[in-house]
Amino acid sequence: MSELPRFLLDHLPTASATTSRPHITVTWAQSLDSKIAGPDGQRVILSGPESMLMTHWMRSMHDAILIGVNTLILDNPRLQANLLPPSLSLPPPQPLILDPKLRFPITSRILNEWNTKPDQRGKTIRQPWIICGDDVSPGRVKEVEDAGARVILVKLDEKGHIPPSSLPSILTSLGLKSVMIEGGSKVLSTFLHCPTRGDGSRLVDSVVVTVAPMFIGEGIGVVPEGEDIGLPVLKTVHTEKMGKDAVMVCEVE
Numbered sequence: 001m002s003e004l005p006r007f008l009l010d011h012l013p014t015a016s017a018t019t020s021r022p023h024i025t026v027t028w029a030q031s032l033d034s035k036i037a038g039p040d041g042q043r044v045i046l047s048g049p050e051s052m053l054m055t056h057w058m059r060s061m062h063d064a065i066l067i068g069v070n071t072l073i074l075d076n077p078r079l080q081a082n083l084l085p086p087s088l089s090l091p092p093p094q095p096l097i098l099d100p101k102l103r104f105p106i107t108s109r110i111l112n113e114w115n116t117k118p119d120q121r122g123k124t125i126r127q128p129w130i131i132c133g134d135d136v137s138p139g140r141v142k143e144v145e146d147a148g149a150r151v152i153l154v155k156l157d158e159k160g161h162i163p164p165s166s167l168p169s170i171l172t173s174l175g176l177k178s179v180m181i182e183g184g185s186k187v188l189s190t191f192l193h194c195p196t197r198g199d200g201s202r203l204v205d206s207v208v209v210t211v212a213p214m215f216i217g218e219g220i221g222v223v224p225e226g227e228d229i230g231l232p233v234l235k236t237v238h239t240e241k242m243g244k245d246a247v248m249v250c251e252v253e
């Protein structure tokens with residue numbers, strides 16, 4: 001798959017997104033028993049080579065990739081589109097971390113790569129941007145900024161979360177036209193549960209799910225236990241077999 005899969009182009013309208021109305025895609029890979037990770041959040045490779053490559057094409061189609069701080073801590077991901085042919089010189093997506101208390105580990109791989117590969121900046125990697133609460137101490141903010149990350153302060157909601165409905169305006173203020181929300185479970189749940197934006201239009205534009213033909217058993221669900229009530233109705237707009245996996249592209253009804 002040396003080219004962007006056609007079905008993503010047809011069904012993920014990220015190219016028509018604007019900074020005033022950024023496109024929001026929510027995506028994850030799950031097992032047949034609806035798990036996204038193993039016991040205690042152990043990372044599981046669910047996607048086969050074909051669907052993993054598709055995920056990297058999707059990363060390159062969005063201005064930013066967003067994860068929750070637990071995923072950063074547990075998986076220590078790269079969040080690059082490094083499976084794509086380097087000859088394409090596609091601009092790397094902007095990593096965004098939702099981290100209300102600024103628990104961001106300054107030893108994380110994304111920051112280490114940013115600091116140790118200055119020649120790759122803007123080519124294959126971008127500076128990690130951490131979105132945290134405006135009540136975090138200035139000392140802690142300085143510590144993280146001195147380590148090389150950018151810290152963005154926002155007002156938290158009553159649950160102490162970055163409010164999902166404010167993500168579009170945060171993206172607009174950062175000049176980002178699209179975001180791919182990759183997880184984990186808590187982040188997927190709050191974004192799937194928050195149906196609309198400030199202007200009344202739907203919050204989530206596209207949902208892309210990779211289903212791997214395996215069972216995990218004990219592990220982390222797509223949404224945390226007890227949060228599977230009140231989830232939106234989805235409409236499948238495309239299904240694709242990718243190697244051993246099935247990929248569903250959906251819209252929120």
Ligand SMILES: NC(=O)C1=CN([C@@H]2O[C@H](COP(=O)(O)OP(=O)(O)OC[C@H]3O[C@@H](n4cnc5c(N)ncnc54)[C@H](OP(=O)(O)O)[C@@H]3O)[C@@H](O)[C@H]2O)C=CC1
Nearest residue numbers: 028029036037041068070071161162183184185186187190
């Ligand atoms: N298979 C897949 O596709 C993927 C799997 N994963 C797996 O997910 C697991 C981690 O999931 P999980 O533990 O649920 O953690 P998350 O990665 O969802 O991070 C949750 C944390 O993010 C912070 N946060 C900020 N704003 C919000 C918000 N609006 N809604 C929810 N959280 C917010 C909170 O931090 P605080 O507690 O500091 O307030 C919260 O505890 C890992 O095991 C990882 O392997 C992750 C991504 C993809």
Ligand SMILES: Nc1nc(O)c(N)c(N[C@@H]2O[C@H](COP(=O)(O)O)[C@@H](O)[C@H]2O)n1
Nearest residue numbers: 029044045046047055075077078079182
């Ligand atoms: N698409 C997909 N398939 C899987 O099997 C996965 N485990 C994940 N996990 C997500 O990818 C992140 C790791 O990214 P890097 O390979 O380090 O770039 C991980 O943190 C999850 O967000 N995704």
